[in-house]
Amino acid sequence: MKINHPLMHNNFTKSDMIEVKKLLNQKNIILTQSKKVKEFEAKWSKWLNVKYSTYVNSGSSANFITTSTLRLLNKNKIKNEIIVPSLTWVSDISSVIMNGFKPIFVDINLNTLSMNEEQILKRINKKTLAVFITHAQGFNGLSSNLIKVLKRKKIHLIEDVCESHGALFGKKKLGSFGLISNFSFYYAHHMTTIEGGMICTNDKKIYEITRMLRSHGMARESGNPQYEKIMQKKYKNLSPHFIFMYPTLNFRNNEIGATIGINQLKSLDSNNIKRTKNFKFFLTNLNRNKYFIDYNIEGSSNYAFPVILKTSSIKKRDLFEKKLKKANIEFRRGNAGGGNQLRQPYLKKILKIKNFNNFKNVEKVHFFGYYIGNYPGLKKEKILKICKYLNSLEI
Numbered sequence: 001m002k003i004n005h006p007l008m009h010n011n012f013t014k015s016d017m018i019e020v021k022k023l024l025n026q027k028n029i030i031l032t033q034s035k036k037v038k039e040f041e042a043k044w045s046k047w048l049n050v051k052y053s054t055y056v057n058s059g060s061s062a063n064f065i066t067t068s069t070l071r072l073l074n075k076n077k078i079k080n081e082i083i084v085p086s087l088t089w090v091s092d093i094s095s096v097i098m099n100g101f102k103p104i105f106v107d108i109n110l111n112t113l114s115m116n117e118e119q120i121l122k123r124i125n126k127k128t129l130a131v132f133i134t135h136a137q138g139f140n141g142l143s144s145n146l147i148k149v150l151k152r153k154k155i156h157l158i159e160d161v162c163e164s165h166g167a168l169f170g171k172k173k174l175g176s177f178g179l180i181s182n183f184s185f186y187y188a189h190h191m192t193t194i195e196g197g198m199i200c201t202n203d204k205k206i207y208e209i210t211r212m213l214r215s216h217g218m219a220r221e222s223g224n225p226q227y228e229k230i231m232q233k234k235y236k237n238l239s240p241h242f243i244f245m246y247p248t249l250n251f252r253n254n255e256i257g258a259t260i261g262i263n264q265l266k267s268l269d270s271n272n273i274k275r276t277k278n279f280k281f282f283l284t285n286l287n288r289n290k291y292f293i294d295y296n297i298e299g300s301s302n303y304a305f306p307v308i309l310k311t312s313s314i315k316k317r318d319l320f321e322k323k324l325k326k327a328n329i330e331f332r333r334g335n336a337g338g339g340n341q342l343r344q345p346y347l348k349k350i351l352k353i354k355n356f357n358n359f360k361n362v363e364k365v366h367f368f369g370y371y372i373g374n375y376p377g378l379k380k381e382k383i384l385k386i387c388k389y390l391n392s393l394e395i
């Protein structure tokens with residue numbers, strides 16, 4: 001039986017195309033970062049309820065600039081550890097390593113796919129600079145206690161919200177709690193700007209640094225004319241246009257991406273309501289004897305349906321994959337980012353962890369966890385058809 005269910009469908013709409021055409025039809029257009037980027041950043045900040053946003057060319061760039069900013073601001077060199085999840089995207093970890101920090105891994109909870117709080121608290125010591133949480137696949141990973149402890153111990157909270165646009169903790173959107181937060185606008189996520197990312201903060205100095213790091217490290221990109229003047233005075237021998245404050249690259253996005261972003265933002269909330277309804281409907285129709293369904297869905301905003309098998313048989317799992325392929329249901333094994341990061345080759349030379357006893361939940365997801373698509377246009381009948389098919393499989 002063919003069900004034909006892609007991971008994402010129609011995430012670039014006709015109305016996005018109309019807006020892009022309008023942009024391209026203007027006279028003397030500038031398509032590199034300009035007015036539309038500024039407008040998108042202002043609208044995003046308002047939507048998220050933060051003061052500042054910096055639009056970049058990907059969520060990974062947002063991760064990299066964020067950890068680079070932490071490095072630049074970190075005067076206490078003893079603090080060189082960042083606590084990270086074992087289930088996340090590769091760039092959350094590689095950006096930590098590339099900026100000279102030591103990643104300290106913790107396991108996840110199965111009901112949020114996010115970091116296990118008990119393990120976070122155990123790993124905190126005098127070297128801990130930050131906790132870089134990932135709100136995986138639309139679930140909230142925060143608790144009041146975690147926020148309170150981090151505040152008391154003066155440990156930065158950094159939020160990766162690349163997979164959880166619009167999800168809430170209490171009444172506030174995820175991404176508005178941390179010192180810095182990151183979003184991705186890659187095609188497969190809640191909204192897209194083709195490629196793209198956002199770095200958000202309420203701290204003016206951090207905002208100015210992220211702007212410079214986005215753009216060759218140039219002083220004139222800080223967005224602060226006073227700072228620019230001081231630097232021009234300080235570095236009299238340099239051309240005022242070319243004062244490079246920090247070693248970095250070009251992570252800018254452009255006017256086409258921003259135009260799409262402004263338009264997509266208009267329907268983000270209403271699309272998320274549809275996704276959440278779909279998500280709940282999916283969970284109520286899935287067989288709980290075969291699949292894990294006990295997620296903490298409070299405030300969640302899921303762009304995908306997680307499908308975690310209860311079985312521990314690799315043979316049955318392989319059969320499950322075969323059946324999904326046969327029905328043309330697109331899937332990814334390992335949920336967010338391909339499962340346990342600790343098993344990835346890029347970490348082999350850095351970490352010596354071979355015993356995964358402390359990482360039981362991420363191991364479960366690594367071998368038996370999947371996600372399939374949950375897009376706003378998905379109809380109830382199709383969800384029922386998918387559930388019926390999944391429930392009929394011998395696992």
Ligand SMILES: Cc1ncc(COP(=O)(O)O)c(C=O)c1O
Pocket residue numbers: 057058059060061063088089091092134160161162163184185186196197336337
């Ligand atoms: C949690 C998380 N962080 C960061 C990223 C990187 O975003 P991008 O693909 O826009 O570089 C992703 C990508 O899917 C992600 O899922």
